[in-house]
Structure formats: structure tokens, C-alpha cells
Amino acid sequence: MHAVDLEGLSQPLAETLGAATDKLERDLKTLVIPEERSAARGEVAMLFHAQFLLDLAEMEYTRAIEEASLARWHYLRGIVRMDQGRLLDAIGDFSEVVRQRPKDHLALYRWGSALAVMGNHQRARAVLLRAELQTPESPAVLAALADTAIAAKNWELAKEYLEKSWEAESSGQVAYKLGLVWRQLGDLQTSKEWIQRRSSVAPTVDDPVLLEVADRSISPRFYVRAAKWAWERGDVDDALQAYRFASNMAPNDVVIGLGFAGMLAGLGQVGEAIEEVRRLVRENPDEGSVWRRLAMLLHPVDVSAALDAARTAQRIENDDVSGALLAAIAMKARSYALAASTYEELTAMDGDNPYYFYWLAMARLADGHCSLALDSVAEAIRIRPSWGEAHVVQIRATALCGSLLIREKARGKAVALLRKQSDTDIRLTLAFAEMSLGNLGGAEKLIELERPHPDAALLAEALRRKRLPTLPFAAESSWWQPEEIKHALAENAERKERSK
Secondary structure (H helix, E strand, O other): OOOOOOOOOOHHHHHHHHHHHHHHHHHHOOOOOHHHHHHHHHHHHHHHHHOOOHHHHHHHHHHHHHHOOOHHHHHHHHHHHHHHOOHHHHHHHHHHHHHHOOOOHHHHHHHHHHHHHHOOHHHHHHHHHHHHHHOOOOHHHHHHHHHHHHHOOOHHHHHHHHHHHHHHOOOHHHHHHHHHHHHHOOOHHHHHHHHOOOOOOOOOOOOHHHHHHHOOOOOHHHHHHHHHHHHHOOOHHHHHHHHHHHHHHOOOOHHHHHHHHHHHHHOOOHHHHHHHHHHHHHHOOOOHHHHHHHHHHHOOOOHHHHHHHHHHHHHHOOOHHHHHHHHHHHHHOOOHHHHHHHHHHHHHHOOOOHHHHHHHHHHHHHOOOHHHHHHHHHHHHHHOOOOHHHHHHHHHHHHHHOOHHHHHHHHHHHHHHHHHOOOHHHHHHHHHHHHHOOOHHHHHHHHHHHOOOHHHHHHHHHHHHOOOOOOOOOOOOHHHOOHHHHHHHHHHHHHHHHHO
């Protein structure tokens, strides 16, 4: 691949374009299908085109065409050549597009317009009429046909086309031309009225291909794309720098800012990620998603601040996502009354979600409302009968506050669960059930097998005092952590491992 001269460009622009050309060079070593190689080259050409680096764009479009003569690259190279003033070459490209795709109205329009600029109005009209067949209400095509009529001094036909164009879209350039045509037709008053509406606004060309080019301009979104390229090739520093460029260019863009913060957090730079989100909060104080992300980043290091952020998010967007996060962080902060009231609201919003009923039960247990917790966990099991964790909670809660008959049934359920899956949690759950029925010896045997598990220590202390624990799980148990918290903790652990 030929080296690309990026001298004279700003450092961010040169670095970004250099990264794109480097990626192209790597890709070309593995791509063998001509169309794929052409697409790879064309993508870089569009990138140059978007920055108005027309010579570089024309060169890469040409290389893309040499790989595979695709209409897309001929069309865009034709646009570039028009901008360079190379009308004959542009006409060649547009005519090639039409040869490949005879009904391509954009290529027909561009071809006809180039012919008109060259002064070949008769040929331009023939080509533009073909474009009109495909898009009869296009203001740009109608205005271009009016130009050919004006060149032929056919004022009535020109007026007809211009009026149709104006009807389709009020354009200042069309208004000015209508004024000139009315003057030729002898109506000076109408001419004056139209000329007063003149402006530099041209008729719109709905060109999705050029919109794709524009999307590749060096903009915040482009730097996000550059960051992803760098990340994929393992250049972490380049990825962070590209994201910083994007964030600096669009300081209030929530998507960019949260993406940057996510990359920082993923690299273990949690402090910087928090600062980035705090900056976003200052720029977007009424954006719930920013407050939610701040809460998620804060809760491992400052649960009180995280709870405040989650409250703000829930106040801004009173939806299930914000509510679930607030309730989860409230559980971690041991603000169990807040967690319970929030989960109650969530069950009212979504009465078919067993997760909310399950965590309402856990919050009520932690807050000392065992009987209410039994009702909630029973509802979770009704909605999702196969949820093993919910059955464990139900058995332990029943041991704490259920009637004798219910406690006997709970012990039977624990025995049945143990037959299906013998693990520590279920064995200790059976120990709870045995203790609730006065079988302290049986409970002690089960507990001894599981030391030094925190729940085993909890039960052992209860046995020593000869009374049941007040809670179904040890205070430090992960059973008190909703999935939102567990997921964040797992991510933190992964980050620490990566940073070693």
C-alpha cells in the first residue's frame, strides 16, 4: 500500500487518519475477495472525503475501483471530481454508475447537472428527464430541468419546473430564478416579489450516500469510532486518547461521556471514570442515565454518595430501571426501609416480576418484618415456581416466624431440596428448619460440616444462646446483595485482576 501524506494536518486529525490507513493496511493482508478489498479501501476513501481531503479521497476511490469496479465508488469519485472541477472525469463516473444501475436517480441527477455545467444542455435535459421519471417530486431534479429550459430560453417551461420545485420545497435559489423567469415573461411586479424571497439556500438533494460520507467527518462520533478501532487492535492509550478527544469536543454528549467512563472503569481507572461522570452530571443534571451510572461507579467506594445519586436518578426518571438500582444500593447501604418501600413500588409497577417480590421479601426480612416477607417470597414462588433461591429464603423465613405446621412443611421441603442438590446453602437451610422444630442435635451436625461458613457461624452462635437467629443469613452474606450489586462487584474484581 502506498504511504499517505498527512503532513500539514492537525495532530488529532493526522493521528486519526493515520490509524485508519494503518488498519486498512492490516486488513488488506487478510482480505482476498476483490469486493471486500474494494470495500475496505472505499471506507478509507470516504473518511478522506469527509474531511474534504479531495486528492487523497480521489486516490483511494480509484484504488477501490481497481479492486472491484463498484457503482458506489464510481458515484463518490464522481462527486469528488465535480468538487475538483474535473467535470469530464466526473461525467465518466456518473455514466458508469448509470450503466450498472440504469434507474439510479442520484447518478442521473449528478450526470445531468455536470453536463449542464459543461454547456451540453440538450444532453443534460435527456439525462435529467430520466432522473425525473424515478423521482418526479425531487426539488433538485426539477430545478436542474428548469436550468436546461432557461438555457433554451423556454421561459414557460422553466416557470413550470421552478413552480413545481418550489411547491416541493421552498428554496431561495428557486425563488430567485423564478423572479428572473417572470421578468423574461414581462411581469415585473411578480418578478420583484419572487426576487425578494431569494437566498443562498439550494434545493435539497436527498442523498443517503453523501450522508454516510458526512457521518465520517472528524467529529466526536468519529473519535468514538477511532477509539473502538484502537481498542480492538489492543492500543489502549490510543483508545483513551481518542475518547478524550470525543469528550472534549462534545462535553455534554451523554452517550460519548458514558462510553468514555465505561472504558476508564473497564481499565481499572475508576477514579477518573467517576470524575468523567461527575462532569457529565454537571453538564446534564436532568439526565437520569448519568446519575444511574454515577451511582453504579460510586457504590463500591462511597455507598452514601451512591445512594444520593440513585435517589436523584429515580426522582428524574421514575421507571423500573432507576427504581431497581435505588433499591439495590439501599440494600447495600442497609437502608432496608427505603429498599422495601422502593421494591413495593416496583411490584405495583410490574406485578408479574418475581425478582421484585423476591427482593421485597429480602428487604422486609432485613428490616425485621418476617411475616410480610413470607407473603412476598410466596408471591415470587407463585410467579416462578422453579426458583431455587426463593425456596431457600422461604424455608429460612418460615423457620424464623412461621407457624409450627408451616415449619414442619418447610423442613420437608428442605429435605427434598437436599436430595436434588446437596450444597452448603441447602444444608444450612435444613439446619435452620431443624432448629425451628427443636432438633438442635441434628442442626448442630449439619452446622459442623459447614464451618467456617458465615451462616454456619450465625447458627452456631444461635445454638449457643439456644434461640434462633434474627436473620436468615449472616450480615456479610452475598445473599443480601441484589444482582445489580453482584454484577458491579464482579466487574470490580475483574478490573483488579487485569490491573495486576
